[in-house]
């Protein structure tokens with residue numbers, strides 16, 4: 010442990026004394042202070058905050074990611090090339106110590122730089138709001154609605170599985186005998202259809218949704234429904250409707266009648282006091298349109314109930330921690346590449362790895378496909394073999410990359426959406442314990458195969 | 466580990482460097498066999514490119530032997546337990562430029578899990594020994610080659626190693642530093658340490674080594690006790706105090722009568738090294754303090770002694786000692802910096818013997834064949 014710490018310490022010390030840290034700090038501060046001056050929000054106070062946070066924190070992440078990757082590659086590759094490592098590894102030190110020491114050193118620097126950036130961003134944001142020409146009411150709105158952390162809740166899904174299975178033969182029959190769709194695909198379609206049906210409200214009918222919320226809902230803190238629906242009438246039109254909300258079975262409903270345009274997001278504030286208690290909260294939507302127009306909520310994000318989850322500072326800290334985990338993975342990739350290759354090669358290899366990670370969302374599409382080259386009616390055996398191999402590789406790639414799909418903690422932060430501790434823990438276990446650990450372990454094994462003395 | 470077991474045992478050691486396509490590129494070491502015994506100073510002597518560094522790196526596990534067997538302290542060279550008892554000075558000193566001298570020594574001490582106190586004490590003693598205590602807080606990146614070399618030497622001793630591997634320890638050092646390093650090696654040997662050093666400088670090896678292996682083009686051309694290798698058994702040499710013309714003529718006549726032929730006569734010459742050291746000493750007396758490296762008080766005390774004899778102060782110390790105006794003396798240690806017998810003048814070799822050594826050692830080596 011002492012050895013790892015010693016290696017980490019000289020990494021930090023060298024970075025400070027060679028003024029790398031100073032330069033990075035300058036760059037970060039420039040990005041934080043200078044960049045927001047160049048952009049305009051959408052005119053609303055919330056828009057300004059969103060742009061400010063995503064720009065500054067996005068720039069911080071970009072700078073630190075590149076710096077971490079480069080420093081990670083250089084950390085070991087440079088010391089092999091300049092042969093300092095020859096003196097280190099003739100001491101009772103394993104290359105795993107070296108790997109871990111370098112990684113820990115880089116992470117210590119990242120913690121420091123991220124912390125400074127976070128403090129500056131936070132302070133600057135509050136300062137900017139205070140001296141801006143916003144009205145006192147606007148500022149109040151910002152503090153009460155954006156500069157905090159709100160936890161989104163989605164309605165519980167009705168149980169559609171039994172019905173989906175039951176409906177499958179009927180749907181299949183309706184397609185006729187020539188249909189080429191697989192059962193799996195068909196079932197997926199049926200489920201989707203049933204799910205959408207559960208979120209569709211016919212004219213002059215009521216659909217009720219259930220949300221599981223915490224027992225206590227803090228008074229004087231926001232609690233609201235955020236919703237958007239599509240209307241079956243293609244011409245945009247005002248849709249009158251009624252919301253009713255209650256918790257316990259026997260309670261009186263809180264009620265609101267309104268009409269809004271379809272296709273836009275809307276917000277209904279609720280009073281938290283009557284909703285304290287136990288069990289799910291029932292939310293009823295009545296489509297009061299006088300005519301044959303149904304409305305449809307997107308199951309994924311058409312109807313969200315936000316509850317208060319904490320202040321802005323805590324959310325910022327958690328978002329930064331998630332960013333730190335991302336940097337941890339980059340550091341692991343960089344240090345490993347630097348342990349195995351010379352500096353320029355290592356830089357390209359790690360850049361390639363990062364690009365691979367960034368392709369995760371596209372690989373998903375590929376992983377779902379089964380046919381790539383066998384597109385003819387009667388595909389040859391070879392074509393089918395190629396397809397099977399491709400499908401398998403894309404599956405494997407997707408399975409490997411899926412847990413690493415890009416997290417957008419600053420996106421959430423900037424709109425006041427809660428960044429949960431569970432997310433921090435999950436990112437930590439996946440990126441640091443699992444992926445960085447695996448990369449570090451395999452990297453060290455290969456590293457040990459290298460002849461440190463043969464630096465050329 | 467008992468005394469009979471060699472500290473290093475190499476059998477038919479081969480190292481072939483390969484290129485990117487794994488094709489043999491250079492046969493750097495071509496099947497060498499040697500042993501380094503406990504307590505001796507063993508020299509690897511050879512011209513540039515003869516495979517000295519390659520051999521040392523294999524002993525340290527920095528390079529993997531292509532073939533052959535190699536045991537270091539009875540273990541594999543890559544065994545961490547062996548490394549804990551080794552000290553290594555590479556042929557060039559590769560330090561972290563942004564650390565100070567003291568931080569550098571502290572860092573290497575930590576790699577041996579030494580306690581903070583031990584590290585501080587040892588660093589103090591080592592800095593004193595290498596004459597850089599006044600540069601303890603300067604960045605080593607600003608050091609001259611010789612100063613860096615001294616730091617390299619100090620770090621090799623931070624763990625009080627049993628076996629010290631020095632790859633061209635005197636390269637980059639001025640004659641004074643060279644002399645100090647040689648005295649240090651002798652002092653280490655007296656404390657029971659085993660030293661393996663490589664050099665292409667004949668004088669280095671001649672002055673300090675008990676045994677040598679002469680390496681040429683990756684093979685050992687000669688190996689043995691240095692005295693035996695260099696003795697010219699067919700001739701004798703006598704040294705007289707300055708004699709008058711007549712007395713010398715008398716002696717020669719007597720010798721001619723007894724031996725049957727007339728011996729040659731000349732004045733013995735000092736070697737340049739001792740002459741130079743005298744000149745510097747003279748200059749020091751006249752001008753006082755120098756801003757460069759200062760002179761040390763012998764060997765760091767913590768370096769444990771396994772020999773029965775008390776630690777030796779070196780000849781140079783008696784010649785060149787200068788008291789640094791330190792406000793406080795370092796705390797007393799169990800072994801006070803002792804004054805005692807100057808080391809016996811070792812292996813002072815004749816010009817002829819030197820020539821013999823040179824014939825053993827071809828000057829143009831080309832291992833790339």
Ligand SMILES: Nc1ncnc2c1ncn2[C@@H]1O[C@H](COP(=O)(O)OP(=O)(O)O)[C@@H](O)[C@H]1O
Pocket residue numbers: 462463464465482490491492493511512513514515516517518519520832833
């Ligand atoms: N990493 C390496 N790759 C290829 N050849 C090497 C390497 N290191 C040393 N050599 C070659 O091996 C031979 C012996 O080198 P070395 O052991 O450094 O010699 P010495 O230390 O005796 O001067 C030289 O010809 C040198 O060019």
Ligand SMILES: [Mg+2]
Pocket residue numbers: 514517518519556632633
């Ligand atoms: Mg060499």
